[in-house]
Amino acid sequence: MEDIGSLGTSVRQRLTCKEFEENDSLSASKPSTNELRSEDSTEDEHSTSTLAQEASPMESSHRQHRQTPDLFVTSRLNVISKEVNVAYGQLQEKFSIEYRNLLESAINSASRIQTGYDSSVADRVSFSFSSSKTEDRITKKRFTTRESVLTELLRTNHIKTVHNIFAAILIIFSVQTVVYDLIEQGSLISWGFGKFSLVISIWLCMLTSTISIFPIFNMWRQLRPSSTKLLDRAFLLFYIAYLAAFLCVPVWALAEYDLPPVSTLVVAIEQVRLLMKAHSFVRENAPRVLHADKTIDDGLNFSRYLYFLFAPTLIYKDEYPRTSAINWNTVVYNVSELVICIFYIYYIFVRFCIPNFHNFNSDHVTIKMFVYSVFGCMMPGTLVLLIGFYAILHCWLNACAEMLRFGDRLFYKDWWNSVNFSGYYRNWNIVVHDWLFTYIYQDTYMLLKFQKHMRWLAMYTTFFISAVFHEYIIILAFRFVYPVLFVLFAIIGVGFIYVTTGHNKRTSNIFLWVALFIGNGILMCLYSMEYFSRRNCPLIKDSFLDYMIPRSWFCTPNE
Template sequence: QQQKCKQYMSAELKIPTPHSDCKTACILLGQSLKSDLMCQFENHIADFMDGLIEESMILEAAPVSAVFSSSLSDKERGKLRHLHPHSQGKQFISRRSLLDELFEVNHIRTIYHMFIAALILFILSTFVVDFIDEGRLVLDFDLLVYAFGQLPLVVCTWMCMFLSVLLVPYNLFHLWCQSQSSSHGKSRLCSWLFGSVYLIYQTLGLGFLPTYVVVTNSFPPASCFIIILEQVRLMMKTHSFIRENVPRVLTWKKDKNPAPVVPQLSQYLYFLFAPTLIYRDKYPRNPVIRWSYVATKLLQVLGCLFYTYYVFVRLCIPQFRSNSLHLFDLRAMVLCVFNSILPGVLVLLLGFFAFLHCWLNAFAEMLRFADRMFYKDWWNSTSYANYYRTWNVVVHDWLFYYVYRDFLWMSQKHFRTVALLCVFTLSAVVHEYILAVCFGFFYPVLFCLFMCFGLMFNFIVHDQRKGPIWNIFMWTSIFLGQGVIICLYSQEWYARHYCPQKESSFLDFLKPRSWSCQRPLMADS
């Protein structure tokens, strides 16, 4: 536009000769100013129209994820302008974690300092009590040693799981890609064959065998959590890899392009360690690795681990050690729930900070993974719908793209409520499966809370609920739910410890023993 203006001015403006009169000079000067003003006006109009077109392209792509995504900030909208507007999948962009930005504010960082001060008081109180009872400083960590027992077997089990995930799905997919260049009938038979082998591997190789190893060797809780959580993570990773790449090969076959785009093994390996469950060939990367940042995050994970240890030692174990188990005592149950709220909330916050912030950011930094939006501002939620979207963005993205949206695609965008129920059911079943295997008993407290109250509140306390009163309601219900979870699972754990059965059976695994165990708790934990 500026070039057009220069050409127009050079054609219209003529410098007067020395013999020209003053009137002619004034006329030419006015024409020059008029041309300059018109050029500036046209430039502003062009910039304005470009901005409107760019914003309309962003809004055109926004409804794809508007069902499960909260409103974007101005900063995120500005970054999204550089993305392809018609992409249907998750877009990865370079951004920091929200807590890293908030901790730069002194007022917010003071809250972090308050938690550190509370940890110091937990440690001092434990030392003082041990010194009074024993007459000496006791520096044993029996609970941690027990919880993380059999670590060599845990490492061997994880290595076998990881190597199988690295080799089996990738080679199956690579062989299937090669079979697609043959005739239609043969390629279809190969698709059924490789698909069946893949499902068998997911069910038996990655689903049954790790669980069998954990149960038969009686892994302690923390070691069991490591294997089972890794099992679920790797199953979700392999599904994402297959789900994202199979449509590309089918599109290649349909369009008859020269060759399909098969990911390299290094790309698949990077994805297995990357802090995301959505496969992409490339992710935004940071230029350097800040090893001091990695060390800080890993030290914070270790601090959260010891923090959780002292929460159980000072707040949970004394409470359940001093109580007696009854068939059913409503008064004792109510007191137990309210006494368990504080440790339950502390465990929730510590788990969020240790895993979703510190652990994922440490791995993201080592891999130079630039998209650090592992969570959003869930603490400001005024609805359960927004809380579920923002609490764990990594898992939410997987559920949205591979469960909710794929269900809508198969049902031709009908039955949206059924799709939402499928997401809730799958999430509740997996959570309860993890707790049942790791604790050694089936006590569906979390499943009932998730499927009953969580699902009900998702429709009642929806996104139209605004205002501070709904945020207070959110926190109150979360506090109460954590108290119920800590109380009931702890009672069942102690009941199975102090009222063991001579012969274990599957029915005993399903039947809550805290309903029938009446033996008082011993002095030891």
């Protein structure tokens, strides 16, 4: 016990000396280190002398020999303390690395599940219309029950507050615009909407023609076992003729009845949607018929096809995940927000677009005015993009999914967090992306015999077809050919896929949003200029070429 007490006293004294040495410069009035050491030495000598008088000569000798090991123990304690600190730091760093890797692995796994494609369980499907037995592995869409991203985010109070801010801005716009429309024009929403009965009539005709695909396809399926390849060719020619007629007849109706822009936009979007659904049904089931897949006898029926025509997906399947019941409160809420978003977009055009361009004339065709107009359209153009996304891809599709008890509601992903345009294009609209990936990219890649060095051609083909149909809808709505969207999407947008800003995700995301702001400003500015120039400027040529020549480039004021 005396040895332990002596060791503790020695260690405590030496630590005290070290502390005084470190703080000597802070207190000049305190005794110096040498004085402290002298006093400690005197005390040690006095204590040792007293103990030596009481202890036996052997214990006194042993205690004297312990003074040297005391120094050794103190130094070893310091070394061990340093080693423990180093080991703790290494352990903490290793834990952080392992935790980060585990978290990234979980996120990647969740991302693969959310995407809905699983190449590991891809079905082997032969697409050859010949007698070849070659089968190629492709990825197939897998539907699972899941919520939309914003549905989950809006359960958070912070995201709800952002939603409420947009609602407050809408109220301000509403009061201002409603008062203006009622006092100045005597009507509400006087621009863009109209001829609603014609819109319903054209839509019913398109829906009826799409429904007629099923009995014709079913007749081909039943007659094929007892017929020759001539019937296959006949059905193929009929299908091609049907697609051509489905594209041309609605266009003729829109031109004949001269529907307003927004009404035309609704018809054009529904035309493309029904066309994509019809192709998906034929594309998914034709290989099953050609290869005598017996599962088609149980899976193919009219009720499933009719459900598919209204379901919020463009990929045909015999079965989809379904929810247990309909929540009508969710339906009413989403439909209400859809109507509000339509008013919101209308107010943006009325307050920020029409006042700047409705008197368009030759004075606007200058670089100075163009730059001012582009910057003035960046904010409202991006607001139209965001509100249109929320209205269609969230409110409308979730309302349809709830009414049909459709379980898979991943209509989009967190595209706003994308760090490049490749991620933005994939996550912006999952519904259309699935169709393009399945029936354009994969089929083109299959025609190229799955050569990896030709994958770029399949990608560009997909972008080209997507850009063409986007521009097609704009052409029908505005009644002129001005391929601004095509250039920004199919040329500049594709080029931006290869643009990187380093490994800083925050910088890359900022670059993406800056590009979106500029692009939306250019789109809104150029299309507005061209639309109102065709109202205010005379014809350039009284022929079909007038639809092809941008009148805003050669505009002179009407006398």
